Amino acid sequence: MTEKPPTIYDVARAAGVAASTVSRAFARPGRVNFETAERIRRVAAELGYRVNPLARGLPTGRTSMIGLVVSDIGNPFYTEIIRGAQDAAAEAGYTMLLTDARESGRREREALERAVTTVDGIVLATSRMPDAAIRGIAKQRPVVVLNRAVTDVPSVVTDNPDGVRRAVDHLAELGHIGITYLAGPEASWADGMRWRSLRDALPGSRRLGPYSPDVSGGGEAAADFARAPTSAVVAYNDAMAIGLIRQLTAMGARVPGDVSVVSFDNIEAAALVTPALTTVAAPLHAMGRAGAGNVLAIVNGAVPRTTGPLVLPSRLVVRASTAQRRRNRTSPAWGTTNVPGDGGASGEIDAGSR
Amino acid sequence: MTEKPPTIYDVARAAGVAASTVSRAFARPGRVNFETAERIRRVAAELGYRVNPLARGLPTGRTSMIGLVVSDIGNPFYTEIIRGAQDAAAEAGYTMLLTDARESGRREREALERAVTTVDGIVLATSRMPDAAIRGIAKQRPVVVLNRAVTDVPSVVTDNPDGVRRAVDHLAELGHIGITYLAGPEASWADGMRWRSLRDALPGSRRLGPYSPDVSGGGEAAADFARAPTSAVVAYNDAMAIGLIRQLTAMGARVPGDVSVVSFDNIEAAALVTPALTTVAAPLHAMGRAGAGNVLAIVNGAVPRTTGPLVLPSRLVVRASTAQRRRNRTSPAWGTTNVPGDGGASGEIDAGSR
DNA sequence: TTGAAAGCGCTAACAA
DNA sequence: TTGTTAGCGCTTTCAA
Numbered sequence A, B: 001m002t003e004k005p006p007t008i009y010d011v012a013r014a015a016g017v018a019a020s021t022v023s024r025a026f027a028r029p030g031r032v033n034f035e036t037a038e039r040i041r042r043v044a045a046e047l048g049y050r051v052n053p054l055a056r057g058l059p060t061g062r063t064s065m066i067g068l069v070v071s072d073i074g075n076p077f078y079t080e081i082i083r084g085a086q087d088a089a090a091e092a093g094y095t096m097l098l099t100d101a102r103e104s105g106r107r108e109r110e111a112l113e114r115a116v117t118t119v120d121g122i123v124l125a126t127s128r129m130p131d132a133a134i135r136g137i138a139k140q141r142p143v144v145v146l147n148r149a150v151t152d153v154p155s156v157v158t159d160n161p162d163g164v165r166r167a168v169d170h171l172a173e174l175g176h177i178g179i180t181y182l183a184g185p186e187a188s189w190a191d192g193m194r195w196r197s198l199r200d201a202l203p204g205s206r207r208l209g210p211y212s213p214d215v216s217g218g219g220e221a222a223a224d225f226a227r228a229p230t231s232a233v234v235a236y237n238d239a240m241a242i243g244l245i246r247q248l249t250a251m252g253a254r255v256p257g258d259v260s261v262v263s264f265d266n267i268e269a270a271a272l273v274t275p276a277l278t279t280v281a282a283p284l285h286a287m288g289r290a291g292a293g294n295v296l297a298i299v300n301g302a303v304p305r306t307t308g309p310l311v312l313p314s315r316l317v318v319r320a321s322t323a324q325r326r327r328n329r330t331s332p333a334w335g336t337t338n339v340p341g342d343g344g345a346s347g348e349i350d351a352g353s354r
Numbered sequence C: 001t002t003g004a005a006a007g008c009g010c011t012a013a014c015a016a
Numbered sequence D: 001t002t003g004t005t006a007g008c009g010c011t012t013t014c015a016a
Helices: A008-015 A019-027 A034-047 A053-060 A076-091 A105-115 A131-140 A160-173 A189-201 A215-227 A238-250 A284-299 B008-015 B019-027 B034-047 B053-060 B076-091 B105-115 B131-140 B160-173 B189-201 B215-227 B238-250 B284-299
Strands: A065-070 A095-100 A121-125 A143-146 A155-158 A179-182 A206-208 A232-235 A260-265 A278-281 A310-312 A315-318 B065-070 B095-100 B121-125 B143-146 B155-158 B179-182 B206-208 B232-235 B260-265 B278-281 B310-312 B315-318
Touching: A008 A019, A008 A034, A019 A034, A053 B053, A065 A076, A065 A105, A065 A284, A076 A095, A076 A121, A076 A284, A076 B095, A095 A105, A095 B076, A095 B105, A105 A131, A105 B095, A121 A284, A131 A143, A143 A284, A155 A160, A155 A189, A155 A284, A160 A189, A160 A232, A160 A260, A160 A278, A160 A315, A179 A189, A179 A215, A179 A238, A206 A215, A215 A232, A215 A238, A232 A238, A238 A260, A284 A310, B008 B019, B008 B034, B019 B034, B065 B076, B065 B105, B065 B284, B076 B095, B076 B121, B076 B284, B095 B105, B105 B131, B121 B284, B131 B143, B143 B284, B155 B160, B155 B189, B155 B284, B160 B189, B160 B232, B160 B260, B160 B278, B160 B315, B179 B189, B179 B215, B179 B238, B206 B215, B215 B232, B215 B238, B232 B238, B238 B260, B284 B310
Parallel strands: A065 A095, A065 A121, A095 B095, A121 A143, A143 A155, A155 A310, A179 A206, A179 A232, A232 A260, A260 A278, B065 B095, B065 B121, B121 B143, B143 B155, B155 B310, B179 B206, B179 B232, B232 B260, B260 B278
Antiparallel strands: A278 A315, B278 B315
16 A cells, blocks of 8 residues: 655666765755756656655754644634645745644643644644743744734734724714623633723723633623623624624614624624624734744744734724614613523524434 | 754663663553663653654654645534544544645645655545545555545545435425425535435435535525525535525525525534524534544554445434425515525625725 | 765664 | 664765
8 A cells, every 4th residue: 555655765876876966956956966956856756756854854853844723723713824824834835734722721732742843833823821831832943823922922913902993983983982892711812902902992891701702602791781781892703793693682682773793803704694793804814824924934043023923904894783873762672671591592403313 | 942852862871771762661661661661751751851753753654643634624514524533633642734725626736745755644524636636645645535435545424315315304394395406516526425315315306506615606506596496405515505595585585484495514604694504414523533543543554444435424403494385385476576696795895995 | 066974863673 | 671783764064
């Protein structure tokens, strides 16, 4: 099944040169006579030779692989980040070792433990590990952190304050005054940034949470929100907004009629749900690309910037979850009568167990 | 930034043994005196030694890595497959090299080209390459194919005929007679299986397409479907069903009131959209696990089964996109008047470009 | 421009 | 049970 692939020695013999010449022909063409190189390439192609990156990695200590760790591969937030990173890696001739930490700091640690010796550099997209742990692995290999600022570790983040400002401006234009912030994970750097930015932009803002940053978390938030609703909500991310809207709707509220909702990320589903979400989009692809690009630059000798994170711009995508504030009602007609504990999940029947 | 890590020689010297003993202590404990091994481990831990998988891979020809190639990392269909494969790999002490082919056969080839020398085995989840190309790389490394049957290459598939049967039975119980099948990619093995199974189960069925297997493809299908609607539709996958339903709704039809829709896969979004989708769920996690498990088994000397693909069961998840057929109407009141070319996307305004 | 030779860190006979 | 000794495939001085 597995035939032994040819080595530089096989090529050398067939081409009538030394193995070291074959090595050079592939590793640093230009350091070998053009015609010789040409011949070597031809012979190599005939033999089906391909450099063995592992063997190359032993003497050089470089593997031409970089690692990318995401906290949840099922989270659409990472899709474009992954692609951006992969683009940058591929262009530089690098292979990307993609790992799913599945929202577990332990898993992330273990995966990193494994990968750290195998890769030349590492991109951490939304790490769930404490800063100290990140600095620890940054001692072993160049590391770039995404969506988070870690002292002494190069990082790339989106302009959260600016994103919040755009959201607030948009809501203000629609006549909204009071805003409720639905908080995500306390460990999330972005969550802190967003809440602080919102409070700065609109001092009267209120904060609810933290909630789990997914659809169910948003649903849970609805009950709390209903006790003292505002006409506008800013949610930590799109998934939470979706859950919130579903639950509010189940409770009799109308979105955006009664409540306008803005969230963050602009995942694909944001455009698919009803109402489609108004959301602060992050330059995901650019972020992945910048992360991989920077780590590659450092691998190749660049001096990492220490003047704080690289900040990428955000933009507001206006869809259907925000609307003009209704001024002719002071207290909501909804939510005061029934607050169901969980009406979010539409009855799912597993017909397979019949 | 990167300090040179200790090797077995450093450990050997510090522990007062030969390097080969250190090697054994890690590679095959049991082949070394317990106390010696204990001491070696302690010393190694103190020195911060960790085996270098690359160096280990050179003499053995094994890297303890397996590759997993998915055709689109953004496709939620793969989320659980990836996790299942990662579980199996991790349990066996393997690292998974995950690659996104981004729906391009060329990309897939290139990635494989790179990875093939680096990994001990490869799992191809829904490959976009021709059978011959797959067999080609299967010559170099053990390969297991998912969601597709390739002659002479071990594979894992879901029971499509059974899934179709469940869908048809469900629709029949609801009184539906005529069924339209919305086809996915022609290159898709599963698509062919589903259509043939449907035609076998219900000879009068009609086929529309192929369409691109995403939301936009489903939207496109709506116009075609509206020209000669049936009361029930079976869509190639959930994404297409979502697109179809959106567009039909925009055209004035009600789902499931006027049209019942069943699709395949049971991606996460299937439960989030309105109406929530009735769908044939594939055992995604089990499939990923089986794929990685099998390739690992072959890597470790098992003889691959040649008696055809390993077939995993499917089940029907009944949600809200299917309902009793309305018998009191023969021709639909919708779709005959206006068939907008594209009413699917809710007006998206990019406020960032202001 | 090319060749010879010494490793990179580890494993695997073969001896002891 | 442990040590010795060759390599694995490639890169990289150092000479030629």
